[in-house]
Amino acid sequence: xxxxxxxxxxxxxxxxxxAMNNDPKVLLMGEDIGPLGGVFxxxxxxxxxxxxxxxxxxxLAESGIIGTAIGLAMRGYRPVCEIQxxxxxxxxxxxxxxxxxKMTNRHEGxxxxxxxxxxxxxxxxxxxxxxxxxxxxxxxxxxxxxxxxPSTPNDAYWMIQEAIQSNDPVMFFEPKSRYWPKGDxxxxxxxxxxxxxxxxxxxxxxxxxxxxxxxAVLLQAAELAAEEGTSIEVIDLRSLSPIDYDPIIVSVQKTxxxxxxxxxxxxxxVGSEIAATVTxxxxxxxxxxxxxxxxxxxxFPPAKLETIYLPDVDRVLEAVDRALAY
Amino acid sequence: xxxxxxxxxxxxPEGTIVSxxxxxxxxxxxxxxxxxxxxxFHRTMVVxxxxxxxxxxxxxxxxxxxxxxxxxxEAAQVGSGFAARKQDHIFPAYREHAIAxxxxxxxxxxxxxxxxxxxxxxxxxxxxxxxxxTLVIGSQALHATGYAMGxxxxxxxxxxxxxxxxxxxxxxxDGATSQGDxxxxxxxxxxxxxPQVFFLQNNHWAIxxxxxxxxxxxxxxxxxxxxxxxxxIDGNDVLASYAVTRKxxxxxxxxxGPRFIxxxxxxxxxxxxxxxxxxxxxxxxxxxxxxxxxxxxxxxxLRGRGEGDAFFADVATQAEDLALDIRQRTHEIETPxxxxxxxxxxxxxxxxxxVQKQWLADYEAGFGA
Numbered sequence: 001x002x003x004x005x006x007x008x009x010x011x012x013x014x015x016x017x018x019a020m021n022n023d024p025k026v027l028l029m030g031e032d033i034g035p036l037g038g039v040f041x042x043x044x045x046x047x048x049x050x051x052x053x054x055x056x057x058x059x060l061a062e063s064g065i066i067g068t069a070i071g072l073a074m075r076g077y078r079p080v081c082e083i084q085x086x087x088x089x090x091x092x093x094x095x096x097x098x099x100x101x102k103m104t105n106r107h108e109g110x111x112x113x114x115x116x117x118x119x120x121x122x123x124x125x126x127x128x129x130x131x132x133x134x135x136x137x138x139x140x141x142x143x144x145x146x147x148x149x150p151s152t153p154n155d156a157y158w159m160i161q162e163a164i165q166s167n168d169p170v171m172f173f174e175p176k177s178r179y180w181p182k183g184d185x186x187x188x189x190x191x192x193x194x195x196x197x198x199x200x201x202x203x204x205x206x207x208x209x210x211x212x213x214x215x216a217v218l219l220q221a222a223e224l225a226a227e228e229g230t231s232i233e234v235i236d237l238r239s240l241s242p243i244d245y246d247p248i249i250v251s252v253q254k255t256x257x258x259x260x261x262x263x264x265x266x267x268x269x270v271g272s273e274i275a276a277t278v279t280x281x282x283x284x285x286x287x288x289x290x291x292x293x294x295x296x297x298x299x300f301p302p303a304k305l306e307t308i309y310l311p312d313v314d315r316v317l318e319a320v321d322r323a324l325a326y
Numbered sequence: 327x328x329x330x331x332x333x334x335x336x337x338x339p340e341g342t343i344v345s346x347x348x349x350x351x352x353x354x355x356x357x358x359x360x361x362x363x364x365x366x367f368h369r370t371m372v373v374x375x376x377x378x379x380x381x382x383x384x385x386x387x388x389x390x391x392x393x394x395x396x397x398x399x400e401a402a403q404v405g406s407g408f409a410a411r412k413q414d415h416i417f418p419a420y421r422e423h424a425i426a427x428x429x430x431x432x433x434x435x436x437x438x439x440x441x442x443x444x445x446x447x448x449x450x451x452x453x454x455x456x457x458x459x460t461l462v463i464g465s466q467a468l469h470a471t472g473y474a475m476g477x478x479x480x481x482x483x484x485x486x487x488x489x490x491x492x493x494x495x496x497x498x499x500d501g502a503t504s505q506g507d508x509x510x511x512x513x514x515x516x517x518x519x520x521p522q523v524f525f526l527q528n529n530h531w532a533i534x535x536x537x538x539x540x541x542x543x544x545x546x547x548x549x550x551x552x553x554x555x556x557x558x559i560d561g562n563d564v565l566a567s568y569a570v571t572r573k574x575x576x577x578x579x580x581x582x583g584p585r586f587i588x589x590x591x592x593x594x595x596x597x598x599x600x601x602x603x604x605x606x607x608x609x610x611x612x613x614x615x616x617x618x619x620x621x622x623x624x625x626x627x628l629r630g631r632g633e634g635d636a637f638f639a640d641v642a643t644q645a646e647d648l649a650l651d652i653r654q655r656t657h658e659i660e661t662p663x664x665x666x667x668x669x670x671x672x673x674x675x676x677x678x679x680x681v682q683k684q685w686l687a688d689y690e691a692g693f694g695a
Binding site: 027053058059061063064066067068069070071072073074075076077091094095098099102104105106107108109110111112113143144146166167168241242244 | 444445446449450451457458460462465467468469470471472473474475476477479480506507510511513514517669670671672673674676677678679
């Protein structure tokens with residue numbers, strides 16, 4: 001068993017290196033990903049190792065990056081595109097949602113689109129406007145795309161490789177506030193499928209579901225609740241499209257209470273979708289309405305207000321109290 | 327008068343060979359064409375026009391929701407379409423019916439798409455590298471550029487062997503030149519020096535908006551600022567379209583970087599069957615272009631070379647045969663099964679799709695019980 005302690009940014013770097021070593025058709029493309037190694041250094045050293053034909057510093061144009069990745073995929077390549085920041089993805093929106101997502105369907109299966117789009121997302125880093133957003137719902141809404149988001153370095157290491165192996169387009173949302181904390185990475189073998197949700201803490205009274213950077217908050221909330229005698233189960237979605245509901249349903253059948261938490265605004269979001277589906281599938285198990293803890297339905301605020309905007313442990317525990325009050 | 331001194335024309339509207347310094351440069355490419363190739367140019371233009379008329383009629387009869395006519399643009403398409411070599415990849419917009427025909431697409435597939443039984447219609451791999459029509463204006467320019475980057479990464483171009491070195495040609499219209507994707511494609515193509523030709527059919531109207539609203543300079547000048555040589559041709563001259571495209575595709579495949587061709591042509595019909603050009607353009611303009619019809623011009627030229635009535639009669643018969651065939655087979659197109667909605671949304675199983683496909687099947691079956 002090979003276990004290394006490393007931060008998520010290094011784990012993704014290692015996963016990319018592994019994927020590039022395993023398949024010569026894997027290419028990286030994006031802004032500043034060459035000598036600089038990306039603004040978060042996720043691709044550090046890869047251009048020096050694999051050359052400029054495998055790690056392409058592209059012109060500064062998101063639609064251009066995705067659109068040319070589509071052409072490269074048609075040619076048999078497996079491009080991994082880096083979008084520099086969450087809020088910069090929208091110039092590429094047409095190429096992602098109308099072109100990339102629909103290409104296999106339009107070709108009636110004659111063409112596949114093994115394209116990965118890496119998106120550093122979310123808040124907690126005190127950055128300027130357009131640099132802290134959580135835009136995943138736009139893409140989860142789009143048929144033809146797959147969406148995943150790791151919350152640990154180990155998941156990040158394996159999930160990036162599995163995303164690259166997928167023959168469908170995968171949007172890989174990287175919780176940028178989790179780039180730096182270290183965690184154990186077991187490089188021996190992947191132990192979990194790409195699109196599987198995972199129970200990461202067992203409990204009996206309330207189920208908390210989230211993804212990405214939210215998981216650290218949810219685990220902390222569960223810890224604090226346990227000190228007060230409340231037993232909380234925590235589930236890491238890992239995959240936002242498709243959503244692996246079975247572990248969530250099983251959990252709700254046990255706890256009777258579900259709270260979905262996310263940094264993204266709550267209106268028409270991944271959390272709302274889970275609330276609706278769990279209500280349909282586990283109605284008679286529910287002791288309380290499914291509650292959402294989410295970013296407010298306002299633009300992501302200036303950095304000095306972000307700790308108020310983003311769901312924190314207290315907002316999660318307030319929802320736990322509300323759920324238990326039914 | 328849309329033409330300028332820069333416009334390359336090899337065949338005048340009167341059907342005579344033009345002699346000029348620019349034309350003389352391309353004349354050897356024309357001289358290398360056989361009589362049969364010249365006949366094929368004409369045959370493809372005439373058959374495409376007849377197909378186009380037939381399809382427009384079928385739309386009027388309710389057989390299609392929409393038709394996208396190509397009338398008037400046959401020379402731009404046929405010349406450039408034949409200029410592409412067999413190993414080249416062609417990324418069309420949605421009006422390139424003549425090129426579909428050249429690359430062996432069953433043009434009924436275009437009818438199928440516009441009838442509403444498919445979003446695609448053919449497999450580019452088995453259709454001699456003719457890619458699918460793309461309806462979001464200009465977005466295919468980036469796919470073509472990415473594809474050309476892939477050719478380059480494969481080392482399948484610029485080896486000095488024009489019979490095997492690959493290149494890409496992408497088609498779009500004057501409206502698309504205002505789209506960001508087309509400019510971004512120029513940027514990427516110039517950066518990576520891709521083996522590709524951007525082929526603009528300037529038919530002067532983006533639905534109802536004249537080209538003067540898209541650009542206050544001649545469009546062939548657009549690419550120069552991006553570092554891509556631009557050239558303007560008389561797009562109703564099939565010889566110019568062939569020779570200039572041939573030369574520039576071969577330059578691109580030789581490793582000399584991307585090229586841009588603006589073909590001046592005219593959309594004689596409506597934008598689509600839903601459009602009414604009488605609301606926005608003058609009869610005089612249409613009449614001007616009618617005197618520059620690409621097919622009449624080329625017929626005059628061929629007759630001048632000694633081509634007789636028998637050939638033209640044969641072409642007319644072939645065109646009628648295709649029209650009849652399309653008419654009959656259009657009536658036979660079957661509506662796809664509901665499974666088609668769900669198949670190929672993903673290439674690998676996706677639980678939401680699996681569940682909904684099964685739900686719909688059960689729901690539909692419930693009515694039969």
